[in-house]
Amino acid sequence: MVREPGPENKAENGNGARLTPVMQQYHEMKEQHPDTILFFRIGDFYETFNDDAKLVSRELDIVLTSRSKSGDNPIPLAGVPYHAAEGYIAKLIAKGYRVAVCEQVGDPKTTKGVVKREIARVITPGTVIDPALVPSTAATYLMAALPDAKQKEWGISLLDISTGEFFAAIVPHDPILESLGSEIARYRPAECIVPANLPDTFRDRIRDAGVIVNACRDELFTCDRAEKLLCGHFGTASLGGFGFESRSCATGAAGAALAYALETQHAPLTHIRALSLRNSSESLVLDAVTLRNLEVRESIRGGKGATLLSSLDLTKTPMGSRLLDRYLSRPLTDIAEINRRLDAVEFLAGRTAARIAFRDSLKACADIERIAARIAYGNAGPRDLVALADTLETLPALKQCFSTPKENVPALAAEAINAIHNLPEIIALIRNAIADDPPAVARNGGIIRPGYSGELDSIRGVLHSGKDWIVKLQEKEREATGIRSLKVGYNRIFGYYIDVTKPNLSLVPPRYERKQTTATGERYTIPELREKETLITNADERVLSLERELYVQLLGILKKDIPAIQETANAIAVLDVAAALAESAQVRNYVRPQLDESDDVVIRDGRHPVVEQGVSGGFVPNDTELSGSGTQIMIITGANMAGKSTYMRAAALICIMAQAGSFVPARHARIGILDRIFTRVGAFDDLASGQSTFFVEMLELANILNNVTPKSLVILDEIGRGTSTADGSSIARAVLEFLHGKGSAGPKTLFATHFHELIGMEEKLKRVKNYHFAVRETKDEVVFLRKIIPGATDKSYGIHVARLAGIPKKVTERAEALLDEDLNAPVKNGSRPQRYTQILLVDDKAETPAPAKNPVLDELEAINPDEMTPLQALATIAELKRKLKRDGGNP
Structure with missing residues (x-):
């Protein structure tokens, strides 16, 4: 891996008064994101400069070097290889930093002067979508919080960009933010955005709850702007259908969350398809203290100790695990809806064979909810698509587990089964397009299956024949020169060459043209090798370019099926949770409440x-x-x-x-x-x-x-x-x-x-x-x-x-x-x-003298308290007490 030389890598002059074109480009981008670490793509590296470089060097434990070392004002520099950047970014995000990723959008080989660059995305703790950055199967929420003008209530919204879940709520505004803290404990957002004019005391309270707080432009939270943005995104004339009438602070919070996500991701986020307003009366309220004390989701001692969630989480899919988390952190108050869930659990608890078969089938299900989001965003990897196809192929077997006549299947389970879409077209498309064992990322090629594109197959044929020609050339030159160790090699800087070691230099024929001296010998070329090198290199680059084009087209085709994939993911989650709770019920001897x-x-x-x-x-x-x-x-x-x-x-x-x-x-x-x-x-x-x-x-x-x-x-x-x-x-x-x-x-x-x-x-x-x-x-x-x-x-x-x-x-x-x-x-009055x-x-066996027997004691000895209810026990005690009082307590 090298930092490619070029006009953009010229050093600044020594006094620092002038900037090279590339550094001028960097500073323009940095001015747009002053509070964000800027990963600036130069060749095969993402570079950071100045204070960013010092921070990155310290936080990631990488070497800090500098540009313009010979000048009076060297510029601190720290970089990471582009192919390993996600791991480094994940560490920075986990520490609460924001990272702006600046990509080269122009081709360095065809561009005269400075390569064109643009900010591709801004990654924040609450807007991660890349699989390498999402820390676990748990939801990763971005929260937006906005107090109303009279400071009587807060409007909050929570958006999980990795799945598309999006909702808002109204909570009371109290001096110590107890209600807001309870919502934070319930949903554990990774990041909270607030208006820039929000007092520091409120920001500090949110930070004390363990949430990263970022202040955003006040205009993002204005009700009119938020309503216009939300209506435009969802294609509606008003927010009335979402229940947001006269809820300006909730509207402002929801609009700010969506605006922040759109600004950071630089993409339309079409997988965010619904918005709801949650009413606190719809759920059993568990505040932050209660969630902590009862260890519903996290151990009171920290770490990964046993909790209610960990005890009940026998789900087989990431979607099911997230849904169970929501069930336990937000129990219902609607008896009819609770019974719908219980009916599904009872149905599966009583059908052991079907439950076991269903749960075995679930093991093959990938996190298709997040894969759908990555398809919408455009960063789904080839292995994501293979996992999606593998999951979709299991759906007929999943549904077959519920082959019981429909009238016997509870409503919630039946609705979920009907919401599982059979998508054979997607399966066929992915199987035809993607190789059996593709690389994790698309940029390195090798992802498109032979036979999917005639043009690609043709170019690959040229490339394959060219590389065969190289092998034959090596054998031919060994025979012609008598140099048995002669090799035809390749690197990105010097292209193809003929490598001859020092002991054999006397055997090099005059037709060889010296290309490079190495520590072990010399490298040469010949006219026919140069000609074939041009053909192979052009074919190699064209293969990579065409594969990327075909892959982007494939993602575009799949985007239209995102709603069906999301509905299927949600249905699988509902059935997964019901089956997991049924498993707990049967194995642990639980009863229906x-x-x-x-x-x-x-x-x-x-x-x-x-x-x-x-x-x-x-x-x-x-x-x-x-x-x-x-x-x-x-x-x-x-x-x-x-x-x-x-x-x-x-x-x-x-x-x-x-x-x-x-x-x-x-x-x-x-x-x-x-x-x-x-x-x-x-x-x-x-x-x-x-x-x-x-x-x-x-x-x-x-x-x-x-x-x-x-x-x-x-x-x-x-x-x-x-x-x-x-x-x-x-x-x-x-x-x-x-x-x-x-x-x-x-x-x-x-x-x-x-x-x-x-x-x-x-x-x-x-x-x-x-x-x-x-x-x-x-x-x-x-x-x-x-x-x-x-x-x-x-x-x-x-x-x-x-x-x-x-x-x-x-x-x-x-x-x-x-x-x-x-x-x-x-005691003072002489009695105890x-x-x-x-x-x-x-x-x-206790060595104490036996007291004189009282008839009441005989009755007491005959009582088995384990067989009595508390009320029966109280009544019995009252009767025995009455008898003792009547007898004066004497035996």
């Missing part, structure tokens, strides 16, 4: 869908029964490590799965449709903004209390533990009272706490009930049984957990002594306060 409009959440033998996958010895299931008008709030006390947090998260995840259209890990589940799930779990500092753990806790709690509705589910774990016991307990009690309210219904709440004084709230608030986790305690050990049962406890077993964690024995023994002192210390007792399963 019942969805209704009640204010109840009833789960029998619920399990945590992620934790149970890694638990040895089996996961202990538990019931959950919440009702806005019944047991609205469960106060959960008990031992550390007993499973409180896992239990609460499991209940929330089951609700998410149910409303996403998945079967759930339980024996039975009936879910009254939820509008939001709130969580306050664990302790996190926000060091970047100087916010303490407790302040973050209070911010998250404020968001819950200000936005909760009777249709919400609230998960609260250890509210108030970040401050003093008195303050924290008071806050926790006030929160309980607030959530309980004075009406007849309230948000369903799971409230775990170590403030044991709160268990007295059961007597004061009618919709509050106490629960705790059963423990088996002996003289020497504590066994956590992971079973939730009615009643309260004031024992947390913190010292036992400290011992398990490896705290030095000296410390834990001292802690036990201090605890005994505290528990046995006299009443203490609640953990329901224990006592080990028979």
Whole structure:
């Protein structure tokens, strides 16, 4: 690989006052993209200069050199080979940089003076479309955000240029951008564009959410300009059909996103065929905190830990994986639509043979959704087209898996099957045009199959015969000269030559014309070789040129079928997700949830869908029964490590799965449709903004209390533990009272706490009930049984957990002594306060004297709590308590 010499490579003069024509061309392009790294094509390299070169050298760890080394003002220079540029650009994009790619559009061999160059595209984190730059099968969104004039709401739009997905939404405008942050967490955009006049404080908030922010011209966001652009792109007279009436900030955001994509890609982007306005009431709202705490898509510890998505993602195609991600991050509130999904899952769960055959067929499916986008953009590679043909050939077998009579196929599955297009014309076209094992890129030739183009075959014949002639010439000259090591070689600079080593130079005949001296000998030519070289070189160049022309024509033909390919990709994704969820349901013993409009959440033998996958010895299931008008709030006390947090998260995840259209890990589940799930779990500092753990806790709690509705589910774990016991307990009690309210219904709440004084709230608030986790305690050990049962406890077993964690024995023994002192210390009025007792399963081997038997204890021993519902257990306990009170507690 060389940097080709030529007039454009002349160095600047020493004082830097004048620029060569090529550097003048470079500066003109750079002025158009001042905040972008400019990859400037010169020969076989993309060059960067000045500050760009220093940045690229540092970020990519490549050598920094310079032009005009002999002058007073050398120009920093760093370059990468053009054929390897995508890998380098991908690294820069991953670091958040923008890269403008400037290509040579003129032919250096026929151009007099400076070769013409143009910006081919600007690559940004949110507008990547090249397969080497798209980091994974996940969606890569460009977000545009625009506040309305009164700053009461935000219009946002999200565009995945690699697939064509495009939608907008309206979210509330709050001072700390909580709602906008939730949308960012839900969709994880790679880049966000905002108006240049947006205050820095707002930009910083978006950056703090981990998104690259770019300010764009304010005019891109104006409603009139945006509406005109959108209508022109979609060929409509207005945006009324998209639901954008009187939604100026949403219109402005959508128009800005499309304008930015068009400006960066320098192409019409015809694969972006639809736009929708999403209503927040259509989905179960999961804010950023909830997505994090419940580990819906990302592990709370970072990295690639187990999540709900990773646990359920048994899909076989990239399209299916992206769709499942959308299902889980945006569960539905429409019962009819949820049941359509559940019907499809149930259908496939009950047809094991068909499901297995279908999933096996899916293994051959490529990411045709993104291939369609690359065809539209014009950068689809030859292997993309082969993969497309391979996928299309599997479609008849896919559809054959659903050969059941149509009346038995659920509506969603039937619609998807009907949306899968058989496209034999595309298959035939690609098979006829593209070689069996083509190179990854089209620029190097070898992509067009013999027989597709008569003209190409003819030129290839000339080229092939010419190269055969070269082989015969080599043998002929060896015989004529007696030089057995003589070789006929070729390179791009000097063309064809006859190579003779130094020991054989005396045998060179006078008819040889010396062409070049090398370290090992001399290179020569002869008139007939020069003549054939011209013929071969012209044929070689013509083959490459004609192959490129034919390939561009082929992409143009395929563009008309992009809508059918996209519809097929979406249909495959729907069926892939249904089959994956059916696989989970059957293999993991999930059940179909019942969805209704009640204010109840009833789960029998619920399990945590992620934790149970890694638990040895089996996961202990538990019931959950919440009702806005019944047991609205469960106060959960008990031992550390007993499973409180896992239990609460499991209940929330089951609700998410149910409303996403998945079967759930339980024996039975009936879910009254939820509008939001709130969580306050664990302790996190926000060091970047100087916010303490407790302040973050209070911010998250404020968001819950200000936005909760009777249709919400609230998960609260250890509210108030970040401050003093008195303050924290008071806050926790006030929160309980607030959530309980004075009406007849309230948000369903799971409230775990170590403030044991709160268990007295059961007597004061009618919709509050106490629960705790059963423990088996002996003289020497504590066994956590992971079973939730009615009643309260004031024992947390913190010292036992400290011992398990490896705290030095000296410390834990001292802690036990201090605890005994505290528990046995006299109180001012001379009596100890009443203490609640953990329901224990006592080990028979414990060396404790047997207490006198009370008849009530006989009844208690006969009870099997595992076979009782919480309400039955509460009723039984109340009856036993009444008997004890009647008998005075005596045996």
